Amino acid sequence: MMKVGIYGNGNAAWTLGQALKSKSEIQLSVSARDPEKGSALANELGVDFIPESEVETSGLDVLILAISDGAIAPTAASFDLVDTLLVHTSGPTPMDVLYNGSEKVGVFYPLQTMSKGKDTDFSQVPFLLESDTEDGLTLLKKLATLLSSDIREMSSVKRLALHASAVFVNNFTNHINAIATDICAKYNVPFDLLHPLIDKTAEVAKSGQASESQTGPAVRKDRITMMAHQSILSPSENEIYRLLSEHIQNRHETEL
Amino acid sequence: MMKVGIYGNGNAAWTLGQALKSKSEIQLSVSARDPEKGSALANELGVDFIPESEVETSGLDVLILAISDGAIAPTAASFDLVDTLLVHTSGPTPMDVLYNGSEKVGVFYPLQTMSKGKDTDFSQVPFLLESDTEDGLTLLKKLATLLSSDIREMSSVKRLALHASAVFVNNFTNHINAIATDICAKYNVPFDLLHPLIDKTAEVAKSGQASESQTGPAVRKDRITMMAHQSILSPSENEIYRLLSEHIQNRHETEL
Numbered sequence: 001m002m003k004v005g006i007y008g009n010g011n012a013a014w015t016l017g018q019a020l021k022s023k024s025e026i027q028l029s030v031s032a033r034d035p036e037k038g039s040a041l042a043n044e045l046g047v048d049f050i051p052e053s054e055v056e057t058s059g060l061d062v063l064i065l066a067i068s069d070g071a072i073a074p075t076a077a078s079f080d081l082v083d084t085l086l087v088h089t090s091g092p093t094p095m096d097v098l099y100n101g102s103e104k105v106g107v108f109y110p111l112q113t114m115s116k117g118k119d120t121d122f123s124q125v126p127f128l129l130e131s132d133t134e135d136g137l138t139l140l141k142k143l144a145t146l147l148s149s150d151i152r153e154m155s156s157v158k159r160l161a162l163h164a165s166a167v168f169v170n171n172f173t174n175h176i177n178a179i180a181t182d183i184c185a186k187y188n189v190p191f192d193l194l195h196p197l198i199d200k201t202a203e204v205a206k207s208g209q210a211s212e213s214q215t216g217p218a219v220r221k222d223r224i225t226m227m228a229h230q231s232i233l234s235p236s237e238n239e240i241y242r243l244l245s246e247h248i249q250n251r252h253e254t255e256l
Numbered sequence: 257m258m259k260v261g262i263y264g265n266g267n268a269a270w271t272l273g274q275a276l277k278s279k280s281e282i283q284l285s286v287s288a289r290d291p292e293k294g295s296a297l298a299n300e301l302g303v304d305f306i307p308e309s310e311v312e313t314s315g316l317d318v319l320i321l322a323i324s325d326g327a328i329a330p331t332a333a334s335f336d337l338v339d340t341l342l343v344h345t346s347g348p349t350p351m352d353v354l355y356n357g358s359e360k361v362g363v364f365y366p367l368q369t370m371s372k373g374k375d376t377d378f379s380q381v382p383f384l385l386e387s388d389t390e391d392g393l394t395l396l397k398k399l400a401t402l403l404s405s406d407i408r409e410m411s412s413v414k415r416l417a418l419h420a421s422a423v424f425v426n427n428f429t430n431h432i433n434a435i436a437t438d439i440c441a442k443y444n445v446p447f448d449l450l451h452p453l454i455d456k457t458a459e460v461a462k463s464g465q466a467s468e469s470q471t472g473p474a475v476r477k478d479r480i481t482m483m484a485h486q487s488i489l490s491p492s493e494n495e496i497y498r499l500l501s502e503h504i505q506n507r508h509e510t511e512l
Contacts, residue, residue, distance in 0.1 A: 069481055092473075092481040111449060113471075126449055154445070157488070161443035162450075164485040168436035170453045171472030172500045173429045177457070178466035178507070180424035187417035189410070193367060193382055194418075195462050197426045202458035205433035206451050214434065215369075216427030217348075225325055225348040229420040232413070236503060243499050244428045247492060251431070 004143065005029045005050060005060045005084075007075070009037040012066035012089050015114035017045045019122050023146045031055050031063070033075070052078075060084045062139060064108055069093050076101030085136050091163035094156040095130050106131035106140050109159060110148070122147040128154040128162075169205065179237055187232070211251070218245035219252050259315060260399065261285045261306060261340075263331070264322035265293040268345050271370035272322055273301045275378050279402045287311050287319070289331070308334075316340045318395060320364055325349050332357030341392050347419035350412040351386050362387035362396050365415060366404070378403040384410040384418075425461065435493055443488070467507070474501035475508050 002025055006013050009032045021028050029048040032038025042049035050058050056079065063081065065072055065088045072088045079086065079101035086102035088095075089109055098105035107130040114120055127144040129151065131137040137153065144151045154162070177198070184191040204213045217225040226245060230238050258281055262269050265288045277284050285304040288294025298305035306314050312335065319337065321328055321344045328344045335342065335357035342358035344351075345365055354361035363386040370376055383400040385407060387393040393409065400407045410418070433454070440447040460469045473481040482501060486494050 069478060092484050094484075152446075158443050158445050160484055161439050161488055162445045163481075164488060165436040165439045165445070165447075165450060166453055167472050167474075167485060167497075168432050168439070169450050170457050171470070171474065171504070172432050172496075173457050174460060174466050174470055175500055175504050175507070176424050176428050176432065177461035178470065180421040181461075181464055181466055183417050183421045183424070187414050189414050189418045189421070190408075191421075191464055192462075194421060194425050197422055198458050198461050201426050201429050201433070202454050204430060205437075205454045206448075208437055208447055210430050210434035210437055214427070214430055216423050218423075218427060222325060225419075228348050228350075228416055229423060232417055232420060236506070240428075240499065240503060241423075243496065244431055247496060248427070248431050250492070251434070 001025065001027050002139070002143065003027050003029070003059060003061045005031050005055065005058070005063045006066050007031045007055075007063055008066035009034065009041045010067065011114045011116045013041060014044075014116040015118075015120045016064065016066055016089070016110075017041065017047070018119055019147050020143075021045045021047055025146060026143075029058070029060070055079065055084075056081060062087060062108075062143065063102075064089060065098075073097040073100070085131070085139055087131075087140065091128075091166070092160050094160070095132070096156070104131075104133065104136055106136045107156070107159070108140055108143065109154075111162075123149060126150040126152055128152055128159055130154060130156060130159070176240075179240065183233070183237070214248060214252060216248070218248040221249065257281065257283050258395070258399065259283050259285070259317045261287055261311065261314070261316045261319045262322050263287045263311075263319055265290065265297045266323065267370045267372045268322035269297060270300075270372040271374075271376050272320065272345070272366075273297065273303070274375055275403050276399075277301045277303055281402060282399075285314070285316070311335065311340075312337060318343060318364075318399065319358075320345060321354075329353040329356070341387070341395055343387075343396065347384075347422070348416050350416070351388070352412070360387075360389065360392055362392045363412070363415070364396055364399065365410075367418075379405060382406040382408055384408055384415055386410060386412060386415070432496075435496065439489070439493070470504060470508060472504070474504040477505065 030042040039049045077100040081102035085104045087106040087108045109128040112125045286298040295305045333356040337358035341360045343362040343364045365384040368381045
Protein backbone atom coordinates (compact mmCIF):
# COMPACT_ATOMS: atom_id res chain seq x y z
CA MET A 1 0.00 0.00 0.00
CA MET A 2 1.45 3.34 -1.09
CA LYS A 3 0.65 6.34 1.12
CA VAL A 4 0.06 9.27 -1.22
CA GLY A 5 -0.75 12.82 -0.14
CA ILE A 6 -2.01 15.51 -2.46
CA TYR A 7 -1.20 19.05 -1.36
CA GLY A 8 -3.57 21.68 -2.75
CA ASN A 9 -7.25 22.33 -3.32
CA GLY A 10 -7.45 23.64 -6.92
CA ASN A 11 -7.91 22.15 -10.38
CA ALA A 12 -4.90 19.85 -10.40
CA ALA A 13 -5.47 18.62 -6.82
CA TRP A 14 -9.12 17.85 -7.54
CA THR A 15 -8.40 16.11 -10.87
CA LEU A 16 -5.50 13.98 -9.61
CA GLY A 17 -7.46 13.22 -6.45
CA GLN A 18 -10.43 11.98 -8.48
CA ALA A 19 -8.15 9.77 -10.55
CA LEU A 20 -6.25 8.31 -7.58
CA LYS A 21 -8.88 7.95 -4.84
CA SER A 22 -10.30 4.60 -5.88
CA LYS A 23 -7.02 2.82 -6.60
CA SER A 24 -6.69 -0.09 -4.20
CA GLU A 25 -2.89 0.17 -4.25
CA ILE A 26 -3.06 3.64 -2.76
CA GLN A 27 -4.03 5.19 0.53
CA LEU A 28 -4.84 8.74 -0.49
CA SER A 29 -4.97 11.83 1.71
CA VAL A 30 -5.22 15.58 1.16
CA SER A 31 -3.26 18.44 2.70
CA ALA A 32 -3.46 22.14 2.01
CA ARG A 33 -2.31 25.51 3.34
CA ASP A 34 -5.96 26.46 3.91
CA PRO A 35 -7.39 23.79 6.30
CA GLU A 36 -11.00 24.65 5.44
CA LYS A 37 -10.63 24.28 1.68
CA GLY A 38 -8.34 21.28 2.13
CA SER A 39 -10.88 19.47 4.35
CA ALA A 40 -13.62 20.29 1.86
CA LEU A 41 -11.65 18.64 -0.95
CA ALA A 42 -10.80 15.65 1.27
CA ASN A 43 -14.53 15.27 2.09
CA GLU A 44 -15.46 15.54 -1.56
CA LEU A 45 -12.98 12.79 -2.41
CA GLY A 46 -13.88 10.72 0.66
CA VAL A 47 -10.30 10.57 1.95
CA ASP A 48 -8.48 11.79 5.08
CA PHE A 49 -7.33 15.36 5.54
CA ILE A 50 -3.87 15.78 7.02
CA PRO A 51 -3.23 19.20 8.60
CA GLU A 52 -0.10 20.86 7.28
CA SER A 53 1.60 20.59 10.69
CA GLU A 54 1.20 16.80 10.64
CA VAL A 55 2.51 16.11 7.16
CA GLU A 56 6.05 15.49 8.37
CA THR A 57 5.04 12.80 10.85
CA SER A 58 2.35 11.17 8.73
CA GLY A 59 4.62 8.63 7.04
CA LEU A 60 3.62 9.55 3.48
CA ASP A 61 5.56 7.82 0.72
CA VAL A 62 4.84 10.65 -1.73
CA LEU A 63 3.60 14.19 -1.29
CA ILE A 64 2.33 15.69 -4.56
CA LEU A 65 2.36 19.49 -4.63
CA ALA A 66 -0.59 20.17 -6.93
CA ILE A 67 -0.40 23.95 -6.70
CA SER A 68 0.35 26.94 -8.94
CA ASP A 69 3.87 27.20 -10.37
CA GLY A 70 4.75 30.28 -8.35
CA ALA A 71 3.71 28.64 -5.06
CA ILE A 72 5.90 25.55 -5.47
CA ALA A 73 9.25 26.90 -4.21
CA PRO A 74 7.90 28.69 -1.09
CA THR A 75 5.59 25.78 -0.22
CA ALA A 76 8.39 23.24 -0.59
CA ALA A 77 10.59 25.40 1.66
CA SER A 78 8.00 25.20 4.45
CA PHE A 79 8.60 21.44 4.81
CA ASP A 80 11.51 19.49 6.18
CA LEU A 81 10.79 15.99 4.90
CA VAL A 82 13.21 13.07 5.06
CA ASP A 83 11.59 9.85 3.87
CA THR A 84 8.73 11.36 1.89
CA LEU A 85 9.31 11.86 -1.83
CA LEU A 86 8.28 15.47 -2.53
CA VAL A 87 7.13 16.05 -6.11
CA HIS A 88 5.43 18.79 -8.12
CA THR A 89 3.16 18.57 -11.17
CA SER A 90 4.50 21.55 -13.12
CA GLY A 91 5.88 21.65 -16.66
CA PRO A 92 8.20 24.65 -16.52
CA THR A 93 9.38 24.35 -12.90
CA PRO A 94 12.73 22.66 -12.32
CA MET A 95 12.91 19.76 -9.88
CA ASP A 96 15.66 21.51 -7.91
CA VAL A 97 13.35 24.00 -6.19
CA LEU A 98 12.01 21.09 -4.12
CA TYR A 99 15.33 20.34 -2.36
CA ASN A 100 14.51 22.95 0.28
CA GLY A 101 11.63 20.76 1.43
CA SER A 102 12.83 17.17 1.27
CA GLU A 103 15.85 14.97 0.84
CA LYS A 104 14.00 13.05 -1.88
CA VAL A 105 12.44 14.95 -4.75
CA GLY A 106 10.84 14.37 -8.13
CA VAL A 107 8.40 15.55 -10.78
CA PHE A 108 5.04 14.00 -11.68
CA TYR A 109 3.84 16.02 -14.67
CA PRO A 110 0.73 14.97 -16.63
CA LEU A 111 0.81 16.74 -20.02
CA GLN A 112 -2.79 17.85 -19.86
CA THR A 113 -4.87 20.79 -18.74
CA MET A 114 -6.95 19.95 -15.70
CA SER A 115 -10.20 21.56 -14.58
CA LYS A 116 -12.04 21.06 -11.32
CA GLY A 117 -15.41 19.38 -11.79
CA LYS A 118 -14.39 17.81 -15.09
CA ASP A 119 -13.23 14.20 -14.82
CA THR A 120 -10.04 13.68 -16.81
CA ASP A 121 -9.34 10.41 -18.55
CA PHE A 122 -5.62 10.06 -17.96
CA SER A 123 -5.27 6.73 -19.75
CA GLN A 124 -3.68 8.28 -22.87
CA VAL A 125 -2.11 11.32 -21.17
CA PRO A 126 1.70 11.28 -21.15
CA PHE A 127 3.14 11.40 -17.62
CA LEU A 128 6.60 12.97 -17.62
CA LEU A 129 8.57 11.76 -14.62
CA GLU A 130 11.81 12.85 -13.03
CA SER A 131 13.61 11.94 -9.84
CA ASP A 132 17.17 12.08 -8.57
CA THR A 133 17.16 8.49 -7.37
CA GLU A 134 16.19 5.12 -8.83
CA ASP A 135 13.90 4.52 -5.85
CA GLY A 136 12.12 7.79 -6.45
CA LEU A 137 11.66 7.02 -10.12
CA THR A 138 10.37 3.52 -9.36
CA LEU A 139 7.81 4.95 -6.97
CA LEU A 140 6.61 7.55 -9.48
CA LYS A 141 6.41 4.97 -12.26
CA LYS A 142 4.32 2.73 -10.03
CA LEU A 143 1.98 5.65 -9.36
CA ALA A 144 1.77 6.80 -13.00
CA THR A 145 1.13 3.23 -14.21
CA LEU A 146 -2.09 3.23 -12.21
CA LEU A 147 -3.34 6.16 -14.30
CA SER A 148 -1.80 6.02 -17.76
CA SER A 149 -0.17 3.79 -20.34
CA ASP A 150 2.14 6.58 -21.57
CA ILE A 151 4.96 7.10 -19.08
CA ARG A 152 8.22 8.83 -19.94
CA GLU A 153 11.25 10.05 -18.06
CA MET A 154 12.20 13.62 -18.81
CA SER A 155 14.78 15.97 -17.30
CA SER A 156 13.82 19.43 -16.06
CA VAL A 157 15.51 21.19 -18.97
CA LYS A 158 13.78 18.98 -21.54
CA ARG A 159 10.47 19.49 -19.79
CA LEU A 160 11.06 23.24 -19.91
CA ALA A 161 11.82 23.01 -23.65
CA LEU A 162 8.62 21.02 -24.18
CA HIS A 163 6.68 23.61 -22.24
CA ALA A 164 8.21 26.48 -24.23
CA SER A 165 7.32 24.63 -27.45
CA ALA A 166 3.77 24.24 -26.17
CA VAL A 167 3.63 28.02 -25.67
CA PHE A 168 4.53 28.43 -29.34
CA VAL A 169 2.14 25.81 -30.83
CA ASN A 170 -0.71 26.74 -28.52
CA ASN A 171 -0.51 30.17 -26.84
CA PHE A 172 1.22 32.08 -29.65
CA THR A 173 -0.63 30.33 -32.46
CA ASN A 174 -3.85 31.01 -30.60
CA HIS A 175 -3.05 34.73 -30.46
CA ILE A 176 -2.24 34.73 -34.19
CA ASN A 177 -5.58 33.00 -34.86
CA ALA A 178 -7.34 35.60 -32.70
CA ILE A 179 -5.88 38.34 -34.90
CA ALA A 180 -7.12 36.58 -38.05
CA THR A 181 -10.55 36.36 -36.44
CA ASP A 182 -10.40 40.12 -35.78
CA ILE A 183 -9.44 40.94 -39.37
CA CYS A 184 -12.30 38.85 -40.77
CA ALA A 185 -14.76 40.39 -38.32
CA LYS A 186 -13.60 43.93 -39.14
CA TYR A 187 -14.08 43.38 -42.88
CA ASN A 188 -17.17 41.22 -42.49
CA VAL A 189 -15.54 38.24 -44.17
CA PRO A 190 -16.89 34.77 -43.22
CA PHE A 191 -14.17 33.22 -41.05
CA ASP A 192 -15.32 29.71 -41.95
CA LEU A 193 -13.65 30.17 -45.34
CA LEU A 194 -10.38 29.67 -43.45
CA HIS A 195 -11.30 26.40 -41.73
CA PRO A 196 -9.70 24.12 -44.34
CA LEU A 197 -6.50 26.17 -44.12
CA ILE A 198 -6.47 25.91 -40.32
CA ASP A 199 -6.76 22.13 -40.58
CA LYS A 200 -4.03 22.01 -43.19
CA THR A 201 -1.72 24.09 -40.99
CA ALA A 202 -2.23 21.70 -38.06
CA GLU A 203 -1.68 18.69 -40.29
CA VAL A 204 1.63 20.10 -41.59
CA ALA A 205 2.73 20.92 -38.03
CA LYS A 206 2.10 17.35 -36.91
CA SER A 207 4.09 16.00 -39.85
CA GLY A 208 7.10 17.92 -38.47
CA GLN A 209 7.53 19.60 -41.89
CA ALA A 210 6.45 23.14 -40.97
CA SER A 211 9.75 24.74 -41.96
CA GLU A 212 9.98 22.95 -45.31
CA SER A 213 6.33 23.78 -46.04
CA GLN A 214 6.56 27.54 -45.53
CA THR A 215 4.54 29.43 -48.14
CA GLY A 216 3.16 32.94 -48.46
CA PRO A 217 4.24 36.40 -49.55
CA ALA A 218 7.10 36.72 -47.03
CA VAL A 219 8.99 33.64 -48.18
CA ARG A 220 8.21 34.56 -51.83
CA LYS A 221 9.44 38.10 -51.15
CA ASP A 222 6.21 39.37 -52.73
CA ARG A 223 6.47 42.96 -51.56
CA ILE A 224 3.36 44.17 -53.41
CA THR A 225 1.11 41.70 -51.58
CA MET A 226 2.82 42.39 -48.26
CA MET A 227 2.26 46.12 -48.67
CA ALA A 228 -1.37 45.51 -49.62
CA HIS A 229 -1.87 43.43 -46.45
CA GLN A 230 -0.14 46.00 -44.29
CA SER A 231 -2.39 48.75 -45.64
CA ILE A 232 -5.45 47.14 -44.03
CA LEU A 233 -3.90 46.04 -40.71
CA SER A 234 -3.98 47.93 -37.41
CA PRO A 235 -0.64 49.26 -36.05
CA SER A 236 -0.51 46.42 -33.53
CA GLU A 237 -1.29 43.78 -36.17
CA ASN A 238 1.31 45.36 -38.45
CA GLU A 239 3.99 45.06 -35.80
CA ILE A 240 3.46 41.31 -35.64
CA TYR A 241 3.13 41.08 -39.43
CA ARG A 242 6.48 42.81 -39.95
CA LEU A 243 8.39 40.85 -37.32
CA LEU A 244 7.12 37.43 -38.39
CA SER A 245 7.62 38.20 -42.10
CA GLU A 246 11.17 39.33 -41.38
CA HIS A 247 11.87 36.14 -39.40
CA ILE A 248 10.39 33.96 -42.12
CA GLN A 249 12.64 35.64 -44.68
CA ASN A 250 15.74 35.39 -42.48
CA ARG A 251 15.11 31.74 -41.78
CA HIS A 252 14.66 30.83 -45.41
CA GLU A 253 17.55 32.99 -46.65
CA THR A 254 19.88 31.26 -44.25
CA GLU A 255 18.68 27.90 -45.46
CA LEU A 256 19.13 28.67 -49.16
CA MET B 257 -21.62 28.23 -75.71
CA MET B 258 -19.22 30.36 -73.63
CA LYS B 259 -15.85 31.09 -75.17
CA VAL B 260 -13.31 30.96 -72.33
CA GLY B 261 -9.60 31.65 -72.66
CA ILE B 262 -7.04 30.80 -70.00
CA TYR B 263 -3.91 32.93 -70.12
CA GLY B 264 -0.87 31.31 -68.54
CA ASN B 265 0.99 28.01 -68.44
CA GLY B 266 1.68 27.41 -64.74
CA ASN B 267 -0.06 25.69 -61.84
CA ALA B 268 -3.28 27.69 -61.87
CA ALA B 269 -3.62 27.63 -65.69
CA TRP B 270 -3.11 23.87 -65.77
CA THR B 271 -5.51 23.16 -62.89
CA LEU B 272 -8.32 25.43 -64.10
CA GLY B 273 -7.80 24.14 -67.67
CA GLN B 274 -8.18 20.53 -66.48
CA ALA B 275 -11.36 21.41 -64.65
CA LEU B 276 -12.92 23.38 -67.52
CA LYS B 277 -11.83 21.51 -70.66
CA SER B 278 -14.55 18.89 -70.65
CA LYS B 279 -17.52 21.14 -69.87
CA SER B 280 -19.93 21.06 -72.80
CA GLU B 281 -21.08 24.62 -72.08
CA ILE B 282 -17.57 25.93 -72.70
CA GLN B 283 -15.28 26.30 -75.67
CA LEU B 284 -11.90 26.47 -73.97
CA SER B 285 -8.64 27.87 -75.36
CA VAL B 286 -5.21 28.72 -73.99
CA SER B 287 -3.04 31.83 -74.47
CA ALA B 288 0.31 32.67 -72.98
CA ARG B 289 3.21 35.11 -73.25
CA ASP B 290 5.49 32.22 -74.19
CA PRO B 291 3.96 30.60 -77.33
CA GLU B 292 5.93 27.40 -76.90
CA LYS B 293 4.84 26.72 -73.32
CA GLY B 294 1.33 27.95 -74.12
CA SER B 295 0.95 25.55 -77.06
CA ALA B 296 2.30 22.74 -74.92
CA LEU B 297 -0.39 23.34 -72.31
CA ALA B 298 -3.08 23.67 -75.02
CA ASN B 299 -1.93 20.34 -76.48
CA GLU B 300 -1.93 18.71 -73.08
CA LEU B 301 -5.51 19.88 -72.51
CA GLY B 302 -6.57 19.12 -76.08
CA VAL B 303 -7.81 22.66 -76.76
CA ASP B 304 -6.86 25.45 -79.20
CA PHE B 305 -3.92 27.75 -78.60
CA ILE B 306 -4.56 31.43 -79.36
CA PRO B 307 -1.39 33.48 -79.96
CA GLU B 308 -1.22 36.58 -77.78
CA SER B 309 -1.56 38.85 -80.84
CA GLU B 310 -4.89 37.28 -81.75
CA VAL B 311 -6.56 37.40 -78.35
CA GLU B 312 -8.23 40.74 -79.07
CA THR B 313 -9.93 39.53 -82.26
CA SER B 314 -10.78 36.05 -81.04
CA GLY B 315 -14.22 36.89 -79.67
CA LEU B 316 -13.58 35.43 -76.21
CA ASP B 317 -16.34 35.98 -73.63
CA VAL B 318 -13.89 35.67 -70.75
CA LEU B 319 -10.11 35.79 -70.53
CA ILE B 320 -8.80 34.34 -67.26
CA LEU B 321 -5.34 35.58 -66.28
CA ALA B 322 -4.02 32.56 -64.41
CA ILE B 323 -0.58 34.01 -63.70
CA SER B 324 1.52 35.15 -60.74
CA ASP B 325 0.24 38.12 -58.73
CA GLY B 326 3.07 40.41 -59.79
CA ALA B 327 2.48 39.71 -63.51
CA ILE B 328 -1.22 40.60 -63.48
CA ALA B 329 -1.00 44.40 -63.82
CA PRO B 330 1.65 44.48 -66.60
CA THR B 331 -0.02 41.64 -68.52
CA ALA B 332 -3.44 43.30 -68.30
CA ALA B 333 -1.90 46.54 -69.60
CA SER B 334 -0.67 44.76 -72.72
CA PHE B 335 -4.30 44.16 -73.85
CA ASP B 336 -6.92 46.54 -75.14
CA LEU B 337 -10.08 44.44 -74.87
CA VAL B 338 -13.61 45.74 -75.31
CA ASP B 339 -16.18 42.94 -75.18
CA THR B 340 -14.06 40.33 -73.41
CA LEU B 341 -14.43 40.14 -69.63
CA LEU B 342 -10.87 40.21 -68.27
CA VAL B 343 -10.48 38.48 -64.90
CA HIS B 344 -7.68 37.35 -62.60
CA THR B 345 -7.53 34.48 -60.11
CA SER B 346 -5.60 36.22 -57.33
CA GLY B 347 -6.60 36.67 -53.70
CA PRO B 348 -4.67 39.80 -52.74
CA THR B 349 -4.79 41.65 -56.09
CA PRO B 350 -7.50 44.31 -56.47
CA MET B 351 -9.82 44.10 -59.46
CA ASP B 352 -8.90 47.66 -60.49
CA VAL B 353 -5.50 46.75 -61.94
CA LEU B 354 -7.33 45.07 -64.84
CA TYR B 355 -8.94 48.28 -66.16
CA ASN B 356 -5.81 49.01 -68.17
CA GLY B 357 -6.57 45.94 -70.28
CA SER B 358 -10.34 45.83 -70.76
CA GLU B 359 -13.54 47.79 -70.38
CA LYS B 360 -15.07 44.81 -68.54
CA VAL B 361 -13.22 43.31 -65.60
CA GLY B 362 -13.72 40.87 -62.76
CA VAL B 363 -12.16 38.40 -60.34
CA PHE B 364 -12.49 34.60 -60.38
CA TYR B 365 -10.70 33.44 -57.24
CA PRO B 366 -10.83 29.80 -56.12
CA LEU B 367 -9.79 29.67 -52.46
CA GLN B 368 -7.42 26.75 -52.92
CA THR B 369 -3.79 26.05 -53.66
CA MET B 370 -3.29 24.60 -57.12
CA SER B 371 -0.45 22.42 -58.31
CA LYS B 372 0.27 21.33 -61.87
CA GLY B 373 -0.11 17.60 -62.35
CA LYS B 374 -2.46 17.24 -59.38
CA ASP B 375 -6.14 17.22 -60.31
CA THR B 376 -8.09 19.49 -58.01
CA ASP B 377 -11.64 18.66 -56.99
CA PHE B 378 -13.21 22.08 -57.05
CA SER B 379 -16.68 20.90 -56.05
CA GLN B 380 -16.37 22.12 -52.44
CA VAL B 381 -13.88 24.93 -53.11
CA PRO B 382 -15.30 28.43 -52.50
CA PHE B 383 -15.15 30.62 -55.61
CA LEU B 384 -14.98 34.30 -54.67
CA LEU B 385 -16.33 36.41 -57.52
CA GLU B 386 -16.26 40.10 -58.26
CA SER B 387 -17.22 42.21 -61.25
CA ASP B 388 -18.19 45.82 -61.82
CA THR B 389 -21.31 44.94 -63.83
CA GLU B 390 -24.27 42.61 -63.36
CA ASP B 391 -23.51 41.02 -66.74
CA GLY B 392 -19.95 40.31 -65.71
CA LEU B 393 -21.08 38.77 -62.43
CA THR B 394 -23.70 36.63 -64.20
CA LEU B 395 -21.06 35.31 -66.58
CA LEU B 396 -18.64 34.46 -63.75
CA LYS B 397 -21.39 32.78 -61.72
CA LYS B 398 -22.30 30.66 -64.73
CA LEU B 399 -18.66 29.64 -65.09
CA ALA B 400 -18.13 28.96 -61.37
CA THR B 401 -21.34 26.94 -61.14
CA LEU B 402 -19.84 24.46 -63.58
CA LEU B 403 -17.03 23.77 -61.10
CA SER B 404 -18.28 24.32 -57.55
CA SER B 405 -21.34 24.48 -55.36
CA ASP B 406 -19.84 27.19 -53.13
CA ILE B 407 -19.99 30.53 -54.93
CA ARG B 408 -19.73 33.87 -53.15
CA GLU B 409 -19.43 37.49 -54.20
CA MET B 410 -16.63 39.34 -52.48
CA SER B 411 -15.19 42.81 -52.95
CA SER B 412 -11.46 43.37 -53.49
CA VAL B 413 -10.96 44.80 -50.02
CA LYS B 414 -12.74 41.90 -48.34
CA ARG B 415 -10.78 39.44 -50.45
CA LEU B 416 -7.58 41.18 -49.35
CA ALA B 417 -8.68 40.93 -45.71
CA LEU B 418 -9.40 37.23 -46.20
CA HIS B 419 -5.98 36.76 -47.77
CA ALA B 420 -4.25 38.65 -44.93
CA SER B 421 -6.14 36.47 -42.43
CA ALA B 422 -4.95 33.40 -44.32
CA VAL B 423 -1.37 34.64 -43.93
CA PHE B 424 -1.91 34.73 -40.17
CA VAL B 425 -3.65 31.34 -39.74
CA ASN B 426 -1.35 29.59 -42.20
CA ASN B 427 1.98 31.31 -42.97
CA PHE B 428 2.63 32.86 -39.56
CA THR B 429 1.25 29.94 -37.57
CA ASN B 430 3.38 27.66 -39.70
CA HIS B 431 6.50 29.65 -38.83
CA ILE B 432 5.60 29.51 -35.14
CA ASN B 433 5.16 25.75 -35.43
CA ALA B 434 8.54 25.50 -37.18
CA ILE B 435 10.15 27.23 -34.19
CA ALA B 436 8.49 24.78 -31.79
CA THR B 437 9.83 21.95 -33.93
CA ASP B 438 13.32 23.49 -33.65
CA ILE B 439 13.12 23.80 -29.87
CA CYS B 440 12.04 20.17 -29.48
CA ALA B 441 14.77 19.00 -31.86
CA LYS B 442 17.45 21.04 -30.05
CA TYR B 443 16.52 19.55 -26.66
CA ASN B 444 15.76 16.10 -28.04
CA VAL B 445 12.14 16.21 -26.88
CA PRO B 446 9.63 14.06 -28.81
CA PHE B 447 7.55 16.55 -30.83
CA ASP B 448 4.64 14.11 -30.96
CA LEU B 449 3.88 14.99 -27.34
CA LEU B 450 2.52 18.26 -28.75
CA HIS B 451 0.15 16.72 -31.32
CA PRO B 452 -2.96 16.83 -29.09
CA LEU B 453 -2.23 20.49 -28.31
CA ILE B 454 -1.87 21.32 -32.01
CA ASP B 455 -5.25 19.72 -32.68
CA LYS B 456 -6.81 21.56 -29.77
CA THR B 457 -5.43 24.89 -31.03
CA ALA B 458 -6.94 24.32 -34.48
CA GLU B 459 -10.26 23.29 -32.94
CA VAL B 460 -10.41 26.47 -30.84
CA ALA B 461 -9.51 28.59 -33.89
CA LYS B 462 -12.36 27.08 -35.89
CA SER B 463 -14.80 27.77 -33.06
CA GLY B 464 -13.95 31.47 -33.44
CA GLN B 465 -13.11 31.61 -29.70
CA ALA B 466 -9.34 32.03 -29.93
CA SER B 467 -9.27 35.34 -28.08
CA GLU B 468 -11.53 34.17 -25.26
CA SER B 469 -9.51 30.95 -24.95
CA GLN B 470 -6.09 32.52 -24.52
CA THR B 471 -4.02 30.68 -21.91
CA GLY B 472 -0.34 30.50 -20.99
CA PRO B 473 2.25 32.39 -18.97
CA ALA B 474 1.88 35.70 -20.85
CA VAL B 475 -1.84 36.13 -20.16
CA ARG B 476 -1.29 34.87 -16.59
CA LYS B 477 1.62 37.33 -16.20
CA ASP B 478 3.70 34.43 -14.90
CA ARG B 479 7.08 36.13 -15.11
CA ILE B 480 9.05 33.27 -13.56
CA THR B 481 7.91 30.83 -16.26
CA MET B 482 8.46 33.40 -19.02
CA MET B 483 12.01 34.02 -17.84
CA ALA B 484 12.65 30.28 -17.65
CA HIS B 485 11.45 29.88 -21.26
CA GLN B 486 13.51 32.83 -22.45
CA SER B 487 16.62 31.35 -20.87
CA ILE B 488 16.56 28.40 -23.28
CA LEU B 489 15.51 30.23 -26.48
CA SER B 490 17.79 31.56 -29.21
CA PRO B 491 17.98 35.37 -29.67
CA SER B 492 15.74 35.14 -32.72
CA GLU B 493 13.19 32.93 -30.94
CA ASN B 494 13.32 35.30 -27.97
CA GLU B 495 12.46 38.28 -30.16
CA ILE B 496 9.24 36.56 -31.27
CA TYR B 497 8.56 35.31 -27.74
CA ARG B 498 8.82 38.81 -26.31
CA LEU B 499 6.72 40.53 -28.99
CA LEU B 500 3.90 37.98 -28.95
CA SER B 501 3.83 37.83 -25.14
CA GLU B 502 3.64 41.61 -24.99
CA HIS B 503 0.79 41.67 -27.52
CA ILE B 504 -1.09 38.94 -25.67
CA GLN B 505 -0.79 40.96 -22.45
CA ASN B 506 -1.84 44.22 -24.11
CA ARG B 507 -4.85 42.60 -25.75
CA HIS B 508 -6.08 41.03 -22.55
CA GLU B 509 -5.36 44.06 -20.38
CA THR B 510 -7.46 46.18 -22.72
CA GLU B 511 -10.26 43.66 -22.52
CA LEU B 512 -10.32 43.42 -18.73
